[in-house]
Amino acid sequence: MKKRIILITGANRGLGAATGIKLSEQGHHVIFTARNNHKLSILKKQLSHQHSSVDFIPLDVTRPDSIIEAHHTIANHYPQIDTLINNAGIYTSGTVDISTINDQAILEAFTTNTLGPLKITQQFLPLIKQSPEGIIVNVSSGMGAIVEMDSGSPAYRISKTALNVTTKLLHHELYEQGIKVNSVCPGWVRTEMGGPSATLSIDEGIRGIIWAATLKKKGPSGGFFRHGKPLQW
Ligand SMILES: NC(=O)c1ccc[n+]([C@@H]2O[C@H](COP(=O)([O-])OP(=O)(O)OC[C@H]3O[C@@H](n4cnc5c(N)ncnc54)[C@H](OP(=O)(O)O)[C@@H]3O)[C@@H](O)[C@H]2O)c1
Structure with missing residues (x-):
């Protein structure tokens, strides 16, 4: 197995933390990033004993200053990023209808779930291009698939559909340069976002993310994949 340098956003809990832990157990070097420094230091304390090949860097995917600072720190320490996992996300306005939703709710989801991954990708692209086999994974959702489009959660659905478009566009621009870009749906997973009734455990949810990241x-x-199997857009 080739050891990869892997950068994950939103990695202080849920799917992001579990994905990072599993990848570091597999021997990869994982850079955990999160917007909340306090939560990051708790994770650092938990992991530093048993996981040696890990790093922890603050990064809020909605704040340009935070993105630039994280990039500065990472570029000073690492020659390349082999895999970027755009995992950070928010779920908003679940019970609101598209006919009544306000601009703010749509913009909030769009800023984190769509623009966040795009800005992170743009900033870290020079480092990803240094990798002989660069990979970008956008953690999306079946709720963004047009073929599965249902009612409810309009802000979240719009943001994830737009993220899928971003994946396609990046793929067309970057594939010839040796960089693979995919969207992944983890399924409905028991995290803070998915809630306790979700059908999958975190271990089941991260499998498809790990597959795409490696x-x-x-x-x-x-x-667009779920558990390593193609999904329709
Ligand atoms: N769980 C599911 O059923 C499910 C299904 C389909 C897709 N997904 C996708 O999977 C990804 C992970 O979801 P999850 O279930 O693990 O959710 P989660 O438990 O709510 O975790 C979300 C993570 O994103 C972080 N985050 C939010 N806004 C951020 C920002 N501006 N900058 C940096 N980090 C930020 C959160 O940090 P804080 O702790 O600071 O809030 C948290 O670490 C998301 O993209 C989600 O849309 C989840």
Whole structure:
């Protein structure tokens, strides 16, 4: 197995933390990032004993100053990023209808779930280009798939559909440069976001993210996957 340097956003809890822990157990070097320094230091305390190949850096995906600062720190320490996992996300306005939703709710979800991954990708792209096999994973959702489009959660759905479009566009621009870009839906997972009634455990939810984050050189790009199986957009 090739050891990868992996950067994950929103990695202080839920799918992001579990994905980072599993990848570091597999021997990869994982840079955990989170917007909340306090939560990051708790995670650091928990992991530093048993996981040696880890790093912890503050990063709020909605704040340009935070993105620039995190990039500065990382670029000073690492020659390349092999995998970027855009995992940070928010779920808002679940019970609101599209016919009544206000601009603010849509913009809030869009800023974190769509623009966040795009800005992070833009900032870290020079480092990803240094990798011989760069990979970008956008953690999306079946709720953003047009073929599965249902009612409810309009802000979240719009933001994840737009994230999927971003994945496709990045794929077309970056594939020839050896960088694979995919969207992944983890399924409905028991995290703070998914809630206790969700059908999947965190271990089950992260499998497809780990698969996409460690694809072989000839692996797919420009696709949408759940548990490693293609999904329709
Ligand atoms: N759970 C599901 O059923 C499910 C289904 C489909 C897709 N997903 C997607 O999977 C991803 C992870 O979800 P999850 O279930 O693990 O959710 P979660 O438990 O709510 O965790 C979300 C993570 O994102 C972080 N975050 C939010 N806004 C951020 C920002 N501006 N900058 C940096 N980090 C930020 C949170 O940090 P704080 O602790 O600071 O809030 C937290 O670490 C999300 O993109 C979500 O849309 C989840």
